Amino acid sequence: MGNSSSSDRTGLSERLGRFSSTEQAGLLEVYNALVRLNTETGLHDGFGLHELQEYTTATLSRPMVNHLFRGFTFALDDPKETGGREVKVARNAESTVISKKLFVAFFDAVLWGNMEDRGRVVCGMAGSDGDGVTCRQDQMQQFMVELIEAGMSTLRRRLLLCGWKEEYMAMGGIGRLAASLTDGLASGIRPGEQLPHDSDKATTNYKQDFGRDQIGEWLFRSPLVIDILILVVTSALQLTSLDPNVRASMVNKESTCCVKLPYCEGVDWNDLDNRNDGSGAARRCKFLLDLPSVLWLSSHLPSELRKKWRLLFSSALHGQSFSGLCSKIVAEGPSLLLVRDTDGYVFGGFASCSWELKPQFQGNNLCFLFSLDPVLNVYTCTGYNDHYMYLTHGQQTIPNGLGMGGQHGYFGLWLDCDYGKGHSRAKPSCTTYGSPQLSAHEDFNVACLEVWALGEPALKGKGLDGRSVLDADPETQAILEMVGKSRHSTGLREPHEEE
Missing domain, CATH: 1.10.238 (Recoverin; domain 1)
Known part of the structure; x- marks a missing residue:
């Protein structure tokens, strides 16, 4: 020049x-x-x-x-x-x-x-x-x-x-x-x-x-x-x-760059390679996530939850059972729930804290709902109510299942305890997250379900006050036994000072 x-x-x-x-x-x-x-x-x-x-x-x-x-x-x-x-x-x-x-x-x-x-x-x-x-x-x-x-x-x-x-x-x-x-x-x-x-x-x-x-x-x-x-x-x-x-x-600083995949843990790739349909033909398991979606979802998460994602539950690998789902996700820390309905729509929610089996709503305003297919979108809290997360099983007088947003009978995302059934009722929008209907139809059937734990593994069995759930909630203890969640700490834990 x-x-x-x-x-x-x-x-x-x-x-x-x-x-x-x-x-x-x-x-x-x-x-x-x-x-x-x-x-x-x-x-x-x-x-x-x-x-x-x-x-x-x-x-x-x-x-x-x-x-x-x-x-x-x-x-x-x-x-x-x-x-x-x-x-x-x-x-x-x-x-x-x-x-x-x-x-x-x-x-x-x-x-x-x-x-x-x-x-x-x-x-x-x-x-x-x-x-x-x-x-x-x-x-x-x-x-x-x-x-x-x-x-x-x-x-x-x-x-x-x-x-x-x-x-x-x-x-x-x-x-x-x-x-x-x-x-x-x-x-x-x-x-x-x-x-x-x-x-x-x-x-x-x-x-x-x-x-x-x-x-x-x-x-x-x-x-x-x-x-x-x-x-x-x-x-x-x-x-x-x-x-x-x-x-x-x-310079030993935490990177704020969004283009960094979390480490994938909890998947036995060799086992997936060896799976077949009984006739010797390979039956390739397909997870619901793709790499661009992983980057996109990760960019919406707190930085400490972007480092490691660990597979907790996959209906393709662990079977189609609501009690099996509960046994895998309770007390495991923040997680991503992903659903594909039988019409091919993929959607889910971010649970900002551990799932707990209890008849009350739980979570906080960091939770959100999202859609991945046919469109990518995130729906954050509106502040209208605090119905962020809900998980019950074996209750007699209230609905049993997993829900995020809305209210009983009208969840933004609901998975019934009768595995395979769910709904996304949001007309005109979910009161908690402002999300539209996420599924192809208001009532949907589940084709595939996954849950990924985010960040470092949770301190197993600890409630928000630091006490063991075995001390804090006997009802939760009984429900955990019913769904098959192992109680490894029983007989080994130190009693709380108040005991």
Whole structure:
């Protein structure tokens, strides 16, 4: 791009100063490697699209390389800084050269930028045509699909699947996550807030135009998007020192990055590999989760519950029994409940504390309901009541089953003790969570049921006051015996001081 002006040199120095010396060295090493690839064209002060394609041929798809290149060209948009030339040339990919300043400014914007910086870059990346001032909704959704695909490929390539095996997981999550994120941009909501009830009828059919400011605000509300982008671009250019997870580990801090799968525990993959249908043919068990859904659900959880997920119950593995379900999930700490009905809808709830067998409602306002298929959405507490969680079995005068939200007979999500039956009665919405009907039909039949414990294993048998449930609630003790929950602490526990 010719000789840089004094203001250009100052701007580059300031931006480089936001990176550590190790990160600066990594950035300049990659930039110089890209520049060296363009010796045939005689351009020694930058690199072009061809060089970027060659450098990332093993790490990025061709569409994603094009998005990344456009992102570089929109890293700066102030004619006072660029002399007008870089921005003007950036509109023609064939003749554009990415200078050192643009290269550093891109990573500065993505990693540390404000809403304006990030909105400008992502708007430019998503728009396959035009001047990067606006982006159509269909362009943004396609960009989200390609970005999430690149994120999943990056996790595989870097061996960051954390024990999950995709061949045993659900399919189709990329498109649903892309649609959900784009719907959030179209409706202007935060993750975890409710979309309008008619939004499930495909908000993404609307051909809206999004401006940079609108996109910047959306990225602030949706950290998962920018986290996936950071993972993809730093990995593709072999700048892993800029990965937030790596940076946090180097200074012994907890990473706030959403693009980190929890470790999968409690699944005997060898046993699944050896299962057959009796005729010798393999019968592959499919869990209800897919990797994009795991990332999406994890991003809505408290950080301490994102590290480990442990399978507690699967109807495909443990049988179809309500008492069996209770015996697996009681006193196991926070958990995710997932249901697939016989119409193929997948939905569930987050229980923020251990399930307890008792005739009262339990839980707190961290609980939420969610849907995974056909749409991704989270429904958080409205504050109308505290009917967060409910679990009873063997009672004579009240309904027996598992429920979340609403009231007796009208739960947002209900699983009857007569295993296989349930309902989601929410007209117009669940009073506790504001959720619409989650299942295909108000009354549904269960096709598959799973429960995953979240975080570190709970201190078994302890109530909220630290006392053993064997001391605190004799009725619960009797119910636990009835459903087959082992009482390993009986005869071994220390008596409470009041005894």
